[in-house]
Amino acid sequence: MQAIKRRDFLHGALATVGAIGLRDPIWALANAPNAVGALPLLLGADYYPDQTPESLWEEDARMMADFGITNVRIAEFAWGLMEPSEGKFDFGWLRRSVEILHKHNIAVILGTPSAAPPPWLTAKYPDVVEVNAHGEPLHPGGRRFTCPTNKTYRKLSLAIATEMARTFAETPGVIGWQIDNEFTLSDSPRCYCNFCRAGFQEWARQKYGSLEKLNRAWGTAFWSQTYTDFAQIPVPLPSGGDPNPGLALDYNRYQSYANVSFLDEQWTMLRKVCPQHFVTTNNVGLIDYINERDLYAKLDFVAFDNYPGFFKMLMEQQANSEAGSWDAILTMIAMSHDLGRSLKDGKPFVIMEEQSGKAGQRTFSPQPEKGQLRLWTYQAVAHGAMGVNYFRWDTATSGAEEYWHGILQHDRSPSPGFDEMRQTLKELKALGRDVLESQYVADAAVIFDYDSSWAVPIQPGHFRLSYLPQVTAWYGTLSPSHTGIDVIVPGADLSPYKIVVAPLPYVVSQAQADRIRTFVKNGGTFVAGFRLGAKNEFSQIVRTPLPGLLRDVMGVTVEDYVPIYSGKPGVTFSGALAGPDGTCGIWADILQPSSAEVLATYTNFSHAGKAAITRNSFGKGKAVYVGADLDPTSLARLLRSLAASAGVQTPLEVPPGVEMTVRQAGGKRWMFLMNNKPDAQTVKLAKPGTDLLTGRARSESIELSGYGVQVLQLG
Numbered sequence: 001m002q003a004i005k006r007r008d009f010l011h012g013a014l015a016t017v018g019a020i021g022l023r024d025p026i027w028a029l030a031n032a033p034n035a036v037g038a039l040p041l042l043l044g045a046d047y048y049p050d051q052t053p054e055s056l057w058e059e060d061a062r063m064m065a066d067f068g069i070t071n072v073r074i075a076e077f078a079w080g081l082m083e084p085s086e087g088k089f090d091f092g093w094l095r096r097s098v099e100i101l102h103k104h105n106i107a108v109i110l111g112t113p114s115a116a117p118p119p120w121l122t123a124k125y126p127d128v129v130e131v132n133a134h135g136e137p138l139h140p141g142g143r144r145f146t147c148p149t150n151k152t153y154r155k156l157s158l159a160i161a162t163e164m165a166r167t168f169a170e171t172p173g174v175i176g177w178q179i180d181n182e183f184t185l186s187d188s189p190r191c192y193c194n195f196c197r198a199g200f201q202e203w204a205r206q207k208y209g210s211l212e213k214l215n216r217a218w219g220t221a222f223w224s225q226t227y228t229d230f231a232q233i234p235v236p237l238p239s240g241g242d243p244n245p246g247l248a249l250d251y252n253r254y255q256s257y258a259n260v261s262f263l264d265e266q267w268t269m270l271r272k273v274c275p276q277h278f279v280t281t282n283n284v285g286l287i288d289y290i291n292e293r294d295l296y297a298k299l300d301f302v303a304f305d306n307y308p309g310f311f312k313m314l315m316e317q318q319a320n321s322e323a324g325s326w327d328a329i330l331t332m333i334a335m336s337h338d339l340g341r342s343l344k345d346g347k348p349f350v351i352m353e354e355q356s357g358k359a360g361q362r363t364f365s366p367q368p369e370k371g372q373l374r375l376w377t378y379q380a381v382a383h384g385a386m387g388v389n390y391f392r393w394d395t396a397t398s399g400a401e402e403y404w405h406g407i408l409q410h411d412r413s414p415s416p417g418f419d420e421m422r423q424t425l426k427e428l429k430a431l432g433r434d435v436l437e438s439q440y441v442a443d444a445a446v447i448f449d450y451d452s453s454w455a456v457p458i459q460p461g462h463f464r465l466s467y468l469p470q471v472t473a474w475y476g477t478l479s480p481s482h483t484g485i486d487v488i489v490p491g492a493d494l495s496p497y498k499i500v501v502a503p504l505p506y507v508v509s510q511a512q513a514d515r516i517r518t519f520v521k522n523g524g525t526f527v528a529g530f531r532l533g534a535k536n537e538f539s540q541i542v543r544t545p546l547p548g549l550l551r552d553v554m555g556v557t558v559e560d561y562v563p564i565y566s567g568k569p570g571v572t573f574s575g576a577l578a579g580p581d582g583t584c585g586i587w588a589d590i591l592q593p594s595s596a597e598v599l600a601t602y603t604n605f606s607h608a609g610k611a612a613i614t615r616n617s618f619g620k621g622k623a624v625y626v627g628a629d630l631d632p633t634s635l636a637r638l639l640r641s642l643a644a645s646a647g648v649q650t651p652l653e654v655p656p657g658v659e660m661t662v663r664q665a666g667g668k669r670w671m672f673l674m675n676n677k678p679d680a681q682t683v684k685l686a687k688p689g690t691d692l693l694t695g696r697a698r699s700e701s702i703e704l705s706g707y708g709v710q711v712l713q714l715g
C-alpha cells in the first residue's frame with residue numbers, strides 16, 4: 001500500500017474532524033495540549049500595559065475590541081515590574097490588565113521575559129552577560145545581551161517564567177505563551193564566555209564520546225591542535241590564525257543547541273504547569289543563528305515577525321539599491337513565510353509581529369503607502385499564516401523604539417493605517433478558520449541548510465560568496481512561477497516534492513546524501529548548485545573526487561573549482577536547454593560528465609568548452625548539477641524549465657509584480673492574488689471562482705487595484 005504522506009494525513013485528519021463537526025484549532029491537533037473550549041482566531045496586536053498608565057487600560061481594551069482584536073501578546077519585556085527584586089514577585093498589575101482585557105473578550109498570550117533582565121539582576125550577577133566574538137563582555141542597557149549557557153541566568157529566567165505560569169495557569173482569557181523574544185535577533189548572536197566554553201566542551205564530549213574521535217573528526221593534527229583533555233578545547237575567539245573549521249562549525253551547532261535547550265527548559269515547565277495553553281516563540285525567519293527546526297520542534301506552531309518596510313530600509317541602508325526593490329523585498333519575505341510554514345512540515349504559522357506603520361529605531365522607514373499594510377498581511381496568510389498580530393497597539397513615547405509606530409500614534413490618535421488594518425482583520429475573520437488553517441500547496445522545495453550556512457563564512461573560498469544570497473537568488477528565480485515552494489531544512493521528508501533544489505550545498509552529511517539518492521531514485525528531480533558536497537559533516541574536505549557522496553547520483557566529477565575575481569565567463573546552453581547565452585559570476589565548478597548529459601558549457605574562460613551544467617538520469621529521477629554561478633535570467637530559465645519537466649504546473653499565469661498562491665482544505669481550494677505594484681493590474685483567470693471578500697462570481701479576468709488583494713474560492 002502507498003505510504004500515506006504527512007500532508008495528506010493532515011488533510012485527512014482535518015476533513016475527518018470537519019466531517020464530524022468537532023473543530024479544534026489546527027495547532028491543537030498535532031501536539032495536543034488539552035485545549036479548553038474553542039480558542040479565538042489569532043488576529044490581534046502586541047500590547048504593552050507595562051509601558052502604559054493604568055488609567056488608560058480600560059480605554060485601550062474598549063478601543064481594541066472595537067478594532068476587532070481577538071488577542072494581545074503582553075509582558076515579554078516586563079521582568080522588572082513582575083520581579084522588582086530577586087524572588088519578590090508582583091503580578092497584581094498584570095492580573096488587573098488581563099482581567100480588563102478578558103472583560104472585553106480579548107484573549108492574552110503571555111511572554112516570558114528572559115530577553116531583557118532587570119538591572120538588579122545584572123548588578124547582582126554581572127557574569128550572566130554575553131562575551132562577543134572579540135572576547136569583550138556585552139553590557140546591560142539594551143536587550144538580548146545574556147549568555148545562553150549561563151546556569152544562573154537560566155535558573156533566574158526559569159524562576160520568573162514558572163511564577164508567571166503558576167499565577168496565570170487557570171486565569172480566564174490567558175490562552176498561550178511566547179517564550180522569550182526573537183532568539184535569532186541580536187547584534188551579537190554568539191557568546192564566547194567561559195560558561196559557553198565549558199558547555200561546548202561537555203557538548204563535544206557527549207557528541208564524540210572520546211578525544212580520539214574528536215581529534216579525528218576535526219583533523220586536529222593540523223597546526224598541532226591535538227587535544228589530550230576536553231578542558232583544553234577553546235572557543236573560536238581571535239587566535240592569530242583561522243580556527244579549525246570542524247571546531248568552528250561545531251561551535252555554531254553548540255550555540256544553536258544552547259539557545260534551543262534554554263527555550264526547552266521553559267517549554268518543559270509550561271507544558272507541565274499550563275497543559276491547556278499553547279506555547280511558541282517569535283523570530284525573524286531567515287536569520288540563521290539558530291537551527292529553527294530544532295527551536296520549534298516541540299512548540300505548537302511557528303511564530304515569525306514581519307516588517308517589510310523596515311526591511312526595505314535596511315537593504316537601502318546597505319546602499320545596495322537594486323536589492324531594495326519591492327519585488328526583491330517581498331520575495332525575501334515570501335521565502336521567510338515559506339520557511340516558517342515548512343519548519344513544522346506545512347503547519348500554518350502565526351505572524352506575532354506585523355508592521356503597522358513607520359518602523360525603525362535610530363532610523364525608520366516611512367509610513368507604508370495606502371494598501372500596503374493590508375497587502376503585507378495577506379501575503380503572510382497567502383503563504384500559510386493562520387493568525388496575525390500587529391506590532392504594536394500604541395507607539396512608545398520612551399525607550400529605544402519611540403519611532404516604531406503602532407496602530408495608535410504617540411498622541412493615541414488613530415495612525416494613518418488604522419482603518420486599513422481594522423478592515424483587514426474584519427476580512428480575515430470573514431475568511432474564517434477553514435481558509436486560515438488550510439494547507440499551502442507546494443510541489444517544489446528549496447533546501448535551506450544551517451550547516452552550510454554556518455560553514456560557508458568560515459571558509460567561503462571567494463570573499464563575495466555567502467549562503468543566504470545564493471538561497472534567495474534560487475528561491476527568487478523559482479517563485480515568480482507561483483508553483484508554491486517549501487523552504488525545507490535537511491532532515492525534512494523530500495517525497496512530497498516533484499523538484500528539490502539545493503543552492504550552495506557545501507556540507508553534505510551521509511544521511512542527507514542518502515535522502516537525496518532515494519528521492520532521485522524514486523523519480524524526483526534534484527538540482528544542486530556549485531560546491532556540492534565539498535565538506536563532510538565534520539567540515540573536513542571529502543577525500544574522494546567531488547561531489548563526493550553524490551558522485552553517482554550526479555553522474556559527474558568536479559575536475560576543478562574556480563573562484564572568479566576578474567572577467568565574466570560565458571555559459572552556452574545546448575540540448576533541452578538551448579537558448580540565449582548566460583554568464584557566470586563569482587564561482588565555476590568545472591564538470592567532467594561520467595554518465596550525465598551536458599546542458600551547458602563555459603565560454604571565454606580558461607576552461608572554455610568544459611561542462612558547466614549537467615543532467616544525470618538516476619533510477620526514475622534526474623539529478624542536475626549547476627556548476628556555474630549563473631546570472632539571474634539564465635538561472636530563472638533553467639530552474640523553471642527543470643520544474644516544468646519535473647511536472648510542476650503553474651496554476652495561473654499572472655503579470656509581473658502580481659503574487660499568487662493556493663491553499664486548500666477539505667476539497668476546497670483558495671487562490672490568493674496580491675498586487676505588489678502601486679498600479680492596477682489585470683489577471684486573466686484560468687477557472688471561474690468566487691471572490692470571498694465581495695461574494696461576487698468571477699470568470700474571465702479580475703482587476704487588481706494598486707497593492708490590491710483578492711481571495712478566490714476556485715470551482
Ligand code: GLA
Pocket residue numbers: 181182305353391401404
Ligand atoms: C522585534 C521585536 C520587538 C520589537 C520589534 C520592533 O521584532 O521582537 O520587541 O523590537 O521588533 O522593533
Ligand code: ZN
Pocket residue numbers: 130131147148149150191192193194195196197
Ligand atoms: Zn556564554
